[in-house]
Amino acid sequence: MIAVAADTFSHSHIALTAGTTGLICAGVALWLLDGERRILAGIALGVIAGSAVYLWRASANMPQLNNDGLQGYSANDWLAPVVTFVALSVYRDLIPLGNPKRFAQVRAIATIVAFAVNVITI
Structure with a gap:
């Protein structure tokens, strides 16, 4: 077991957050x-x-990014959805999926889900 500092999260906690995001x-x-x-x-x-x-x-599990700058929201809470949006955009550019409007809706909802799950679970 890896020791976790007070202002960081365990990899199992991060994995649970990521898994919840992925399933939704x-x-x-x-x-x-x-x-x-x-x-x-x-x-x-x-x-x-x-x-x-x-x-x-x-990779960004450090106190400076996990501490809440705004009450209830850390830099990591704001940045995880941005990384999700970029990753899904790269996938869409490499692998066309048919209806671009539908994919844009899915990508937008996935970005919102990533934000909500990160705020709620971490």
């Missing part, structure tokens, strides 16, 4: 996307969103 985002993608690759795309988007949150929170 996959569900949203499965609900909103259409086409023959909908299931694969939904799973991929959930994995990407969850991975983005995990990689950001784990």
